[in-house]
Amino acid sequence: MNGLLSNLIPLEIWTLVLDKLENDSVETCQSMTDLIYFFKALEGSNIPPCFQCRLKDRWQFLNYTKHAEWSEVLKISPSLKVLADDANLLAERADCGNDFRPIFIVDERTDAGQLDYRGTKNVDIIFCGDTSVIGDFIVSLSSHCSGSSVALIVDCEPGIYSGKKLFGILNADLFASGWSFDKVCVSFPWVKVLECNYMALDTFIYHALSGRETSKHGCELFNRFLHSFKLNFPLLEQIKFVTQTTTRDETCNFIDLSSLMLNKFKDGKIPLMNLFKVHSLENWSLPHVSEFSGHRFKFDETTMTGSPERRTLSLRENLNLLREMAINETIDATPYYRLSLFPRSVKHTRIVNWIPLQSTPIMILKSKSLESLSLKLVAFENAPATVVQGLFLPSLRCLNLEQMAEQQIAFVPPTDRRGSTDMRSHPAIIEAEPCASSMNPVVFSSWNQLTSLHIIQINMKFSHYIFDIQNLKKSLPSINLKKSFETFFDEQQRFIVV
Numbered sequence: 001m002n003g004l005l006s007n008l009i010p011l012e013i014w015t016l017v018l019d020k021l022e023n024d025s026v027e028t029c030q031s032m033t034d035l036i037y038f039f040k041a042l043e044g045s046n047i048p049p050c051f052q053c054r055l056k057d058r059w060q061f062l063n064y065t066k067h068a069e070w071s072e073v074l075k076i077s078p079s080l081k082v083l084a085d086d087a088n089l090l091a092e093r094a095d096c097g098n099d100f101r102p103i104f105i106v107d108e109r110t111d112a113g114q115l116d117y118r119g120t121k122n123v124d125i126i127f128c129g130d131t132s133v134i135g136d137f138i139v140s141l142s143s144h145c146s147g148s149s150v151a152l153i154v155d156c157e158p159g160i161y162s163g164k165k166l167f168g169i170l171n172a173d174l175f176a177s178g179w180s181f182d183k184v185c186v187s188f189p190w191v192k193v194l195e196c197n198y199m200a201l202d203t204f205i206y207h208a209l210s211g212r213e214t215s216k217h218g219c220e221l222f223n224r225f226l227h228s229f230k231l232n233f234p235l236l237e238q239i240k241f242v243t244q245t246t247t248r249d250e251t252c253n254f255i256d257l258s259s260l261m262l263n264k265f266k267d268g269k270i271p272l273m274n275l276f277k278v279h280s281l282e283n284w285s286l287p288h289v290s291e292f293s294g295h296r297f298k299f300d301e302t303t304m305t306g307s308p309e310r311r312t313l314s315l316r317e318n319l320n321l322l323r324e325m326a327i328n329e330t331i332d333a334t335p336y337y338r339l340s341l342f343p344r345s346v347k348h349t350r351i352v353n354w355i356p357l358q359s360t361p362i363m364i365l366k367s368k369s370l371e372s373l374s375l376k377l378v379a380f381e382n383a384p385a386t387v388v389q390g391l392f393l394p395s396l397r398c399l400n401l402e403q404m405a406e407q408q409i410a411f412v413p414p415t416d417r418r419g420s421t422d423m424r425s426h427p428a429i430i431e432a433e434p435c436a437s438s439m440n441p442v443v444f445s446s447w448n449q450l451t452s453l454h455i456i457q458i459n460m461k462f463s464h465y466i467f468d469i470q471n472l473k474k475s476l477p478s479i480n481l482k483k484s485f486e487t488f489f490d491e492q493q494r495f496i497v498v
Contacts, residue, residue, distance in 0.1 A: 018058075032079075032103070032124050032151045033187040033232060039082050056083060060100035061090050064115060065107040065128065073105055077128040077155045078190055080105060108133045112140040121182075123148050128155040134186065135168025139178055146180040154186060159193040161248065166196065169231075170204035175224045176217040187232035194233065195248060198241040198293075201279055202254045209264040222274040231284045238291035239343075252296035252352050255279050259300055259318045262325060272325050276339050286343040294350030294374070295341055319355070322362050336390070338364045350374040352402075354390070361390035361447050372398040374459075379404035379440075386440050386465075389447035396450055400457040401465070404440070439497075441466045444475035451477055456484040458498045467496040 021034055039056070061084055067073050070087040074080060083103075084090055104115050107129025117123060123145055127134060134154060141150065154167075165171065169186065171178075188194075208214050208221050242248040255275075265272045277283075279295065300318040326337050342349055346369055355362060356377045370393050377386060386404075442465045444450070453476045458465060469491075472479050481488045485496045 031122075032126070032153050033189050033234060036079050036082050036153070036189055037234070043082070053086075053089075058101060059083070059103050061103050061105055062116065063090075063105050064110045065105055066109045067107075073128070077105065077126060079126050079153050079155050080128070106137070108137075110137070112137060112144055115144070117145065117148075121148055123150045124153075125150065126153045126155065131156050131160065131167050132163055133168060135165060135171050135174065138169065138184065138186075139171065139174050142174070142178055142180045147182055149182045150184045152184065152186045154188050156188065156191060158190055159195075160188075160191055161195040161242070162197070162200070164197045164200060164244070165204070166200050170200055172204060172208040172211055172214040172221065175208075175221045175229070176211075176214040179224050179228075181228065183228045183230070185230040185232055187234070188236070189234060191233055192235050193238045193240065194236055195240045195242050196253075198243060198251050198254050198296075202256050205275055205278055206256070206261070209261075209268060209270075215268065218268045218270050219274075222270065222278070226274070226277055226283050229283060231281075233284065233286055234288070236286055236289050239286075239289055239293065240291075241293040250293055252294040252350060253279060254298065255295050256298045257318075257322060258298055259314070259321055262318070262321050266321075266325060271329050272322075273329060273337065276337060276341070280339065280341050281343055284343065287345060289343045289345050290347045292342055292346040292349040294352065296352040297354070299353065299355075299378075319357075319362065326362065335360055336362050336364050338366060340366050342367050342370065345369050347371045348373075350376075352376040353378050356387045356389065358384070358387055364390050364392060364447070366392045368395055370396055372396070372400070374400040374402060376402040377404055384441070385443040387443050387445050389445040392449040394449050394451055397452055397454045398457065399450070399453055399455070400459055401442070403460045439464050439466060441468075443468065443471055446475070448475060450475065454478050454480050454483070458485075460498075465498045467498070469493055469496060472496075 018035070018038065021031070021038060061080065063070065063073060065073055067076075070090040074085065074087060074090075101124070102116070102118065102120065103124045103126060105126050105128065106112075106115075107127065109129070127137065131154060134152075138150075138152070214221060240250050241253045243251055261275070262272065265275065300314040323335050327333050327335050330337070341351075344367075346367065348371065351365075351373065354375055354377050373391075373393065373396055375388075375391075377388070379386070388401075456476075456479070467485070469481065469488075472481065481496070485498055487498060488496050
């Protein structure tokens with residue numbers, strides 16, 4: 001078939017296809033990535049090599065790396081090897097004037113000020129050096145490419161650790177006063193597994209709000225990061241958040257929703273949705289990611305010490321502030337945030353410290369692709385029931401309920417500031433005995449969309465869960481009770497104790 005196509009399709013048609021691909025993708029700064037995959041696909045075809053060489057006869061590659069010979073550059077740049085696998089041709093083309101589209105080949109030693117930009121609006125760069133300095137390179141590039149759109153291709157291993165600041169890119173100063181680009185897209189065309197520091201995103205947000213200079217830019221900083229900057233991982237399959245230890249143990253991404261962080265957004269008049277968008281990787285292109293470590297929420301009770309009363313008041317104010325900000329920010333004044341915390345293709349993940357309020361949830365989680373979720377709820381001691389809600393996951397088939405936090409939260413009857421009953425649950429924190437056995441009624445509320453949920457798994461050591469069979473059947477129409485619960489015997493049961 002490939003041979004037939006090569007015989008039937010003339011070079012002019014291939015050229016038109018390439019022109020169309022190049023022109024259509026240049027606006028998204030992804031043209032270089034698309035072109036790399038285009039020629040990578042041709043490698044396995046029967047299209048004559050002379051055709052391919054003539055198709056590639058439109059670029060001038062300029063070597064600004066520490067390697068003087070093109071043969072050495074080809075060894076460390078798989079992207080360049082796909083686009084121009086001929087050292088002699090590269091050497092000849094480097095001296096042929098300004099008639100071709102320039103592509104700069106750089107590394108960690110490249111001086112961005114030495115690049116011959118020729119006043120071009122779209123700057124194409126292939127980076128084949130130490131990935132830890134990518135952020136520094138972009139900063140230095142900013143002073144020379146004012147108003148330009150930059151497409152930066154990064155050549156690296158299929159599995160890579162991105163460091164404490166995501167290759168140095170999560171630099172709040174860059175997106176504040178240091179930003180001069182129209183747009184920037186950083187692509188990693190060969191990465192399949194990415195390890196991220198679990199505090200990287202949170203630290204970026206904190207520095208953006210707390211820095212002496214960065215805090216002055218507020219909304220502008222987040223708008224630049226989310227709308228003028230893009231990370232592209234076309235082949236990425238797994239994102240792992242890891243600890244800062246030498247072993248880099250897998251954990252969850254850290255999302256700070258404490259009163260301290262919320263007040264920083266409120267005082268700066270910055271919508272809190274910016275925080276959720278950063279943690280949702282909204283400006284990342286991740287078409288093939290299916291594995292995602294998950295998220296861990298931090299509220300005031302996770303670090304506070306002191307009397308239960310003091311912690312009760314702190315957490316109550318924390319959750320009330322979050323609710324208040326949701327009402328003020330949402331277009332329809334709803335008392336909750338609608339969130340898509342995971343890339344669109346993720347199938348398996350985890351959430352730690354999900355709040356099971358007795359009333360309207362504060363956060364609504366949406367995902368059409370998620371198939372299995374491990375969920376750790378914050379425990380409300382003495383509450384009428386643990387309410388699982390806020391999960392709008394129509395494709396979810398398996399839900400794993402983890403052991404609730406040992407530091408439990410005591411349920412306090414909801415009252416508003418005037419003393420009347422409202423729709424808020426006011427929780428408090430109580431230290432629980434780590435080996436104490438407790439009975440926890442579990443209810444699935446109407447604030448869910450779990451139509452495909454087939455199996456519930458229970459992972460606990462010290463507690464027992466009680467499920468109402470009628471509630472399960474009503475809320476989870478696809479549930480298989482026998483596969484989910486060993487203690488389920490027949491339909492005459494009213495409750496299941498696990």
